[in-house]
Amino acid sequence: MKRRFSHFLAGLAAATALVAAPALADHHGPTSSDLMNDAASAGDVLSYGMGPWQQRFSGLDALNSDNVSKLVPVFAASLGGEKQRGQEAQPLVYDGTIYVTGSYSRLFAFDARTGEKKWEYTARLPDGIMPCCDVVNRGAAIHGEKIIFATLDARLIALNRETGKVIWNKKTADYQEGYSATAAPLIVKDMVITGNSGGEFGVVGAVQARNVDTGELVWERPVIEGHMGTLNGAPNGMTGKLNATWEGDLWKTGGGATWLGGTYDPGTNLLYFGTGNPAPWNSHLRPGDNLYTSSTLAIDADTGVIKWHYQTTPHDGWDFDGVNEFIPFDATMNGKPMKLGAKADRNGYFYVLDRTNGKLLGAHKFVMQTTWADGINLKTGRPNYIGEGRPGAPNGAEKGKVVFSSPSFLGGKNWMPMAYSQDTGLFYIPSNDWGMDIWNEPIAYKKGAAYLGAGFTIKPIADDHIGALRAMDPKTGKIVWEYKNAAPLWGGVLTTKGNLVFTGTPEGYLKAFDAKTGTELWKFQTGSGVVGSPVTWEQDGEQYVAVMSGWGGAVPLWGGEVAKTFKDISQGGMLWVFKLPK
Ligand SMILES: [Ca+2]
Ligand SMILES: [Ca+2]
Numbered sequence: 001m002k003r004r005f006s007h008f009l010a011g012l013a014a015a016t017a018l019v020a021a022p023a024l025a026d027h028h029g030p031t032s033s034d035l036m037n038d039a040a041s042a043g044d045v046l047s048y049g050m051g052p053w054q055q056r057f058s059g060l061d062a063l064n065s066d067n068v069s070k071l072v073p074v075f076a077a078s079l080g081g082e083k084q085r086g087q088e089a090q091p092l093v094y095d096g097t098i099y100v101t102g103s104y105s106r107l108f109a110f111d112a113r114t115g116e117k118k119w120e121y122t123a124r125l126p127d128g129i130m131p132c133c134d135v136v137n138r139g140a141a142i143h144g145e146k147i148i149f150a151t152l153d154a155r156l157i158a159l160n161r162e163t164g165k166v167i168w169n170k171k172t173a174d175y176q177e178g179y180s181a182t183a184a185p186l187i188v189k190d191m192v193i194t195g196n197s198g199g200e201f202g203v204v205g206a207v208q209a210r211n212v213d214t215g216e217l218v219w220e221r222p223v224i225e226g227h228m229g230t231l232n233g234a235p236n237g238m239t240g241k242l243n244a245t246w247e248g249d250l251w252k253t254g255g256g257a258t259w260l261g262g263t264y265d266p267g268t269n270l271l272y273f274g275t276g277n278p279a280p281w282n283s284h285l286r287p288g289d290n291l292y293t294s295s296t297l298a299i300d301a302d303t304g305v306i307k308w309h310y311q312t313t314p315h316d317g318w319d320f321d322g323v324n325e326f327i328p329f330d331a332t333m334n335g336k337p338m339k340l341g342a343k344a345d346r347n348g349y350f351y352v353l354d355r356t357n358g359k360l361l362g363a364h365k366f367v368m369q370t371t372w373a374d375g376i377n378l379k380t381g382r383p384n385y386i387g388e389g390r391p392g393a394p395n396g397a398e399k400g401k402v403v404f405s406s407p408s409f410l411g412g413k414n415w416m417p418m419a420y421s422q423d424t425g426l427f428y429i430p431s432n433d434w435g436m437d438i439w440n441e442p443i444a445y446k447k448g449a450a451y452l453g454a455g456f457t458i459k460p461i462a463d464d465h466i467g468a469l470r471a472m473d474p475k476t477g478k479i480v481w482e483y484k485n486a487a488p489l490w491g492g493v494l495t496t497k498g499n500l501v502f503t504g505t506p507e508g509y510l511k512a513f514d515a516k517t518g519t520e521l522w523k524f525q526t527g528s529g530v531v532g533s534p535v536t537w538e539q540d541g542e543q544y545v546a547v548m549s550g551w552g553g554a555v556p557l558w559g560g561e562v563a564k565t566f567k568d569i570s571q572g573g574m575l576w577v578f579k580l581p582k
Contacts, residue, residue, distance in 0.1 A: 504530020
């Protein structure tokens with residue numbers, strides 16, 4: 001009991017720090033204030049990332065590195081259906097119900113004590129949707145009586161969380177132009193904030209804020225310079241400066257999809273959204289930095305105005321989307337307490353920024369090899385590019401010079417979210433060591449068609465692993481420990497005050513590690529690859545852990561020569577829930 005009580009006090013302190021007054025319980029469901037307090041409320045998991053900072057850190061320690069070896073399943077619940085594929089969702093837990101999204105734009109409600117299905121909603125998807133990288137969904141958002149998720153045909157749907165009946169259903173973009181949506185929505189100040197997918201089809205990345213009760217648009221901010229933002233139906237200024245870093249009309253199909261959603265810092269009122277690759281991949285067709293692609297943007301939550309940007313890969317030529325989660329954290333650096341944020345980028349570097357102004361404070365390689373750049377210049381913030389690392393320009397109709405590039409376009413880290421422990425001060429990065437042969441080809445934009453102008457083959461670069469879970473000290477850039485995995489890691493990470501780090505593997509295991517040393521302490525075979533994000537919460541006085549199992553995602557579609565590490569993995573679609581025996 002001592003442990004739980006101390007956690008309660010810590011939670012109370014954190015809650016007071018985040019919101020001025022504790023919100024009164026609303027019998028209709030969680031309020032926006034409850035969502036801001038999610039990291040401290042141990043009895044529920046109300047948001048993607050377990051709080052607006054999305055640190056994926058739980059203050060619970062009843063389950064810990066001393067007893068995790070005894071962890072056993074409570075139940076498993078099947079998503080059913082003839083079609084399975086990747087299950088990348090993070091569960092939400094509220095009021096005795098576990099909510100999970102499934103492949104093919106489905107949403108399920110399960111009894112959190114028995115695993116019995118309460119209801120299921122399946123979106124009716126049109127023919128001709130164009131998801132680039134499997135039919136996945138990463139999670140839902142909860143607010144009041146609603147549960148909200150995005151669908152593969154670029155819609156946002158709010159359901160009654162008790163019945164599964166539709167409350168509102170809004171088109172966010174045109175799927176026939178190549179738009180889709182897979183990220184979990186973020187709820188801030190009674191607005192649903194979402195990005196868009198489709199960077200491989202020449203779409204224009206944008207962030208939208210909608211009224212959570214009606215689904216009506218409040219503001220929109222396109223992230224490619226030259227496009228106009230809106231606020232309450234009126235123009236609200238151009239993004240950047242027309243043609244400053246794009247030639248001609250290329251900005252009209254410039255990419256920069258904001259496909260992984262964002263984080264939010266209540267202290268600065270800033271939303272942090274990453275932006276995807278510029279379109280097309282063939283960089284010789286678009287001279288310039290191509291702002292704001294492959295960047296982190298800080299956006300005013302009330303107006304949708306961009307307050308600062310930091311571009312990780314100016315003039316990207318390798319599909320280094322900059323979408324990865326930017327996680328706010330507070331730490332003392334150079335003797336000074338600072339408001340920081342960190343991102344482990346597709347390009348293989350881990351960036352630490354001042355989250356109030358975007359100033360670069362550190363950039364550290366977290367993968368075995370980066371062939372495209374030799375470090376990041378801390379003064380200019382720009383990569384030290386290696387000229388021969390860029391694939392060559394096509395010669396007429398012939399493809400350009402093939403180069404070997406590492407990381408591969410699937411990234412030093414892809415979508416799968418890292419975690420930050422307030423206890424150890426370490427980030428836990430689910431990373432991959434792999435390279436690719438890449439070359440450029442001629443291409444012209446055609447609505448609704450792939451807009452790459454490039455070809456590739458993914459290759460392993462190590463004998464003993466592709467995946468590597470790495471503990472990164474954000475102050476020093478030192479990798480404190482690493483766990484190597486044969487197949488590429490593709491699932492999210494959870495860390496707890498119980499000195500634990502959880503993540504899944506394509507080989508089918510959910511694993512627990514000692515947060516300080518990386519020693520593997522526990523594993524459980526779920527029957528299919530784990531590419532979802534685990535969560536933990538307290539229920540009836542016990543600590544629970546849940547994760548989705550179901551192999552899929554981008555790797556089996558694009559895996560090239562690394563496919564042999566996962567060729568025998570079975571598909572699936574199960575929610576697994578664990579606790580210690582009584
Ligand atoms: Ca919570
Ligand atoms: Ca991309």
